Amino acid sequence: MSEIYLAGGCFWGTEKYLASVRGVLSTQTGYANGKTENPTYEDVCRRNTGHAETVRVVYDSEIVPLTFLLELYYDSIDPVSVNRQDGDHGTQYRTGIYYTDDGDLPVIERSIARLQERCGASVAIEVEPLRNFTPAEEYHQKYLVKNPGGYCHISNDKFLKAALSVVNPDAYSAPDTDTLHKTLTAEQYEVTQENATEPPFKNKFWNNFKPGIYVDVTTGEPLFVSNDKFESGCGWPSFSKPIDPNVVHEKRDTSHGMVRTEVRSRVGNAHLGHVFDDGPKEAGGMRYCINSASLRFVPKEEMAREGYGYLLDMVK
Numbered sequence: 001m002s003e004i005y006l007a008g009g010c011f012w013g014t015e016k017y018l019a020s021v022r023g024v025l026s027t028q029t030g031y032a033n034g035k036t037e038n039p040t041y042e043d044v045c046r047r048n049t050g051h052a053e054t055v056r057v058v059y060d061s062e063i064v065p066l067t068f069l070l071e072l073y074y075d076s077i078d079p080v081s082v083n084r085q086d087g088d089h090g091t092q093y094r095t096g097i098y099y100t101d102d103g104d105l106p107v108i109e110r111s112i113a114r115l116q117e118r119c120g121a122s123v124a125i126e127v128e129p130l131r132n133f134t135p136a137e138e139y140h141q142k143y144l145v146k147n148p149g150g151y152c153h154i155s156n157d158k159f160l161k162a163a164l165s166v167v168n169p170d171a172y173s174a175p176d177t178d179t180l181h182k183t184l185t186a187e188q189y190e191v192t193q194e195n196a197t198e199p200p201f202k203n204k205f206w207n208n209f210k211p212g213i214y215v216d217v218t219t220g221e222p223l224f225v226s227n228d229k230f231e232s233g234c235g236w237p238s239f240s241k242p243i244d245p246n247v248v249h250e251k252r253d254t255s256h257g258m259v260r261t262e263v264r265s266r267v268g269n270a271h272l273g274h275v276f277d278d279g280p281k282e283a284g285g286m287r288y289c290i291n292s293a294s295l296r297f298v299p300k301e302e303m304a305r306e307g308y309g310y311l312l313d314m315v316k
Contacts (some may be wrong), residue, residue, distance in 0.1 A: 001025065002061045004069070004104065005032055005130050007096035008077045009085025011053040012143040013152035017076045018057050018143075020163040023064030028056040029136040031141070032098050033126075038134050041287060044092050052096050052126075056133060061186065063310045068168035070097070070111045075161065078155050079255075080121045086153035096126035098133075166311065172221040172267045173235045180218060190292040192218055192223050192270035195262075196256075200235025203292035207231075211300040213243065214290075214309060218268040222308060223247050223295070224288070227316050230280060236273065237290045240283035243314065248288075263288060270294055 008014040011029040019027045031039050034051030044051045059069060077085060081093045097108055108127055116123050135141075144150050180189060190196035198204070205214070214224040214237070224239045232238035242248045246266060253262040253274065262271045272294045279287035298306055300315045 001058055002066070003056060003058050003100055003127050004066065005054050005056050005096075005098035005100075005133060006073050007032065007052040007054040007094060007126070009053070009093045010151070010153050011055055011136065011140065012150060013154040014053075014076065015055045015142070016144040017154050017159055017162055018055055018073070020159055021059075021069065021072055022163070022166050023062075024057055024059045024069075026058045029140045030054055030056060030133050031092075031136065033096065033128060033131045037132065041137055041140065045090075049105055051092060051134075052094050053092050053136075054096065054098065054133065056135075056218070065168055065171075066107050067111055067170050068165075070108065071168075071170075072162050072165060073097075076158055077125075079115060079123050079125055080119055082124045088153060093266070094126060095124060096128065098126075098128055098130040100130050102129075106146050113270065120270065123220060144227070164245050167222050167247050167315070169221070169246075170268050172216075172219045174219055174268045184217065185293075188217055188293045191291045192268070192272075195271045197273075198236075198291050198293050203235045203236065205292040205295060205297060206235055208237070208297060210297075213298050213300075213303065213311060213315065214239075214295040215267045215298060216265040216270055216272075216310075217294055217296045218270045220296070221247060221265060221267045222311060223265060223272070224290070225311070225314050226300075227314070228283070230283070232279070232287055232289070234240065234287075234289055237292055237295065238279070239250045240286060240290040242288065243311070248272065263290070265294075266296070 015027050015029045031044050031051035032054035034049040036049045039049045043049050077095050083091050085093050211226045213222050215222050222243050225243045228240045249264045251262040253260045260274045263275050273290040276287045279285050
């Protein structure tokens with residue numbers, strides 16, 4: 001079990017957002033890194049105590065590494081805003097990462113540096129060791145669970161994205177062209193790098209229904225889980241959804257005189273196939289029609305050995 005303390009504006013929304021992340025075991029709202037001991041909400045709001053509304057996060061780093069947790073946290077805030085998040089303003093609404101393990105500091109600093117490069121403006125997130133933390137009053141704990149219609153500065157689509165994000169992109173990298181030529185078969189290279197299509201019913205996984213996951217053949221990034229695979233009759237592997245909506249990118253494809261939606265992998269940018277809206281209605285209605293040559297299958301019994309143990313509970 002690991003812990004980190006994150007300030008992201010009003011702690012009602014931040015607590016609910018972080019609690020929705022897979023691998024987060026518990027959350028607690030409170031007041032951190034101020035000038036006084038045991039402040040009340042009234043003190044923090046009106047008596048210039050210098051505390052930030054903060055959420056204590058206890059998480060399983062095997063499931064959600066700190067680098068990934070921080071990336072999700074960044075998605076819930078405006079990282080360049082000073083003492084303001086959405087309509088809330090004041091020092092209590094500043095953003096901050098407060099750590100209790102000195103070993104986390106290099107991870108946090110590298111993460112902030114990457115964020116700085118993306119933002120192109122000065123990141124306003126305070127990074128400090130945790131000096132003090134006082135749990136907030138009981139009515140502030142799980143506030144939005146108790147009050148579903150209560151005020152929240154984080155949009156619903158960000159809550160959904162956090163809840164469905166299970167694959168850390170930083171754990172995978174795209175090989176260069178020379179490496180791909182050496183490691184892929186001719187068919188795999190043509191499909192993933194040149195947008196070719198393999199023959200239907202004459203490919204490796206079209207009728208494979210063993211439990212496990214399907215990963216990008218170029219990077220190893222998990223893409224689909226066997227639970228979501230179904231027999232569509234098209235002759236290619238068909239899935240109702242990706243394992244994480246962020247691991248695939250969609251692109252308009254007007255080749256061959258048709259208008260289709262191409263599916264490419266996130267980290268490797270490999271051509272995977274296409275997505276159509278003629279899938280099983282009870283599973284959402286989508287059909288991800290994917291080339292076997294774009295995939296590598298990892299059986300459930302081998303997932304832990306290959307580093308995919310954090311996804312085992314997703315495979316039935």
